[in-house]
Amino acid sequence: NAGVTQTPKFQVLKTGQSMTLQCAQDMNHEYMSWYRQDPGMGLRLIHYSVGAGITDQGEVPNGYNVSRSTTEDFPLRLLSAAPSQTSVYFCASKDRGIGELFFGEGSRLTVL
């Protein structure tokens, strides 16, 4: 099983550029989420979704957009990248209710 797949694994952007981080899961999980990880900050929730067509903001949503048109996919869009968005981004999914959160391998983004 592929589990949670994130692309790209590495990306360098210039300030002001836009890009989309892709996330797909093949476990039919209803819940999907995006986190960013910075040194000493653990994982901070950006956006999450409890099902197709439903999204909500996490702790640090500014500068990021998401959509959930299908159960499988949950892309994260940066409309105008800023150096403060340099980070490692993780997509994660889980089944309904209390359960294990399955993570992708992460996407390392550098904004110059």
Place this chain on the structure above:
Amino acid sequence: TQLLEQSPQFLSIQEGENLTVYCNSSSVFSSLQWYRQEPGEGPVLLVTVVTGGEVKKLKRLTFQFGDARKDSSLHITAAQPGDTGLYLCAGEETSGSRLTFGEGTQLTVNP
């Protein structure tokens, strides 16, 4: 300000020592999870605790959920170099809702 506060943030010990990591909050959680993360990888679940006062053991790791479901601890007995990693606690305020993480504890066990 993060919902969950972990302490200590860094811990460096010798092989064979015991240690405890704490995860505290002012909020009540319906469940709390502990994850371990290796460099370059995503976190992997160690345990989920649901009931106040619950204690779970995973080999040399003991996890406890506070009676009021606001805090948790992870105790490692006789730490080994293979225990080195980033330990993260994560709480779910209501069942099926978003999962928020603490800042993490970077554990290094020296041989």
